[in-house]
Amino acid sequence: MKALISKAASALVTVGFTVAVSLTAQAATSDEAIAARIAPVGKVCLQGDASCGTASAASSGGTRSGADVVAAACNACHGTGVLGAPKNGSGDWAARADKGIDTLLKNAINGINAMPPRGTCADCSDDEIKAAIEHMISL
Numbered sequence: 001m002k003a004l005i006s007k008a009a010s011a012l013v014t015v016g017f018t019v020a021v022s023l024t025a026q027a028a029t030s031d032e033a034i035a036a037r038i039a040p041v042g043k044v045c046l047q048g049d050a051s052c053g054t055a056s057a058a059s060s061g062g063t064r065s066g067a068d069v070v071a072a073a074c075n076a077c078h079g080t081g082v083l084g085a086p087k088n089g090s091g092d093w094a095a096r097a098d099k100g101i102d103t104l105l106k107n108a109i110n111g112i113n114a115m116p117p118r119g120t121c122a123d124c125s126d127d128e129i130k131a132a133i134e135h136m137i138s139l
């Protein structure tokens with residue numbers, strides 16, 4: 001009886017060990033897979049940092065153009081008129097433009113109805129938002 005118990009115990013230890021080893025191997029693989037899946041889509045480069053490459057160094061810092069802001073943030077809704085947003089290049093902006101740039105800027109910064117504050121560009125300066133509005137009106 002005693003021999004049987006010890007045999008069973010050692011079999012259990014062996015099974016446990018095998019399971020532990022295979023779990024560890026699997027964990028390593030899926031950790032890498034997870035790391036790849038959750039890798040950041042972009043990185044912030046400080047101006048002059050050679051590792052960022054010339055393109056990102058040139059676009060980091062400084063003021064973004066109206067066209068850049070529109071492409072990055074505003075077009076998500078204003079490109080196609082989502083949620084009733086005035087659609088770029090459709091003439092929708094003409095009526096809005098009559099309000100004057102100061103009112104449009106104030107409403108864009110604070111948000112109005114389905115238009116979110118700063119059009120989701122939280123790090124846009126007031127000047128960048130203004131340039132984006134002027135760009136959309138001109139389309």
Ligand code: HEC
Pocket residue numbers: 069070073074075076077078082083084085086096099103104105107108112113114115116118119120121124129132133
């Ligand atoms: C999530 C969708 C969405 C995004 C992104 C968005 N807008 Fe809008 N925007 C709207 C909607 C919807 C309206 C219409 C609001 C209304 O008058 O009911 C609007 C209206 C406006 C108006 C007119 C406000 C007025 O007083 O008539 C301005 C100006 C504006 N957006 C600027 C911007 C700018 C600049 C950006 C990018 C930085 C931007 N929007 C991004 C949805 C969006």
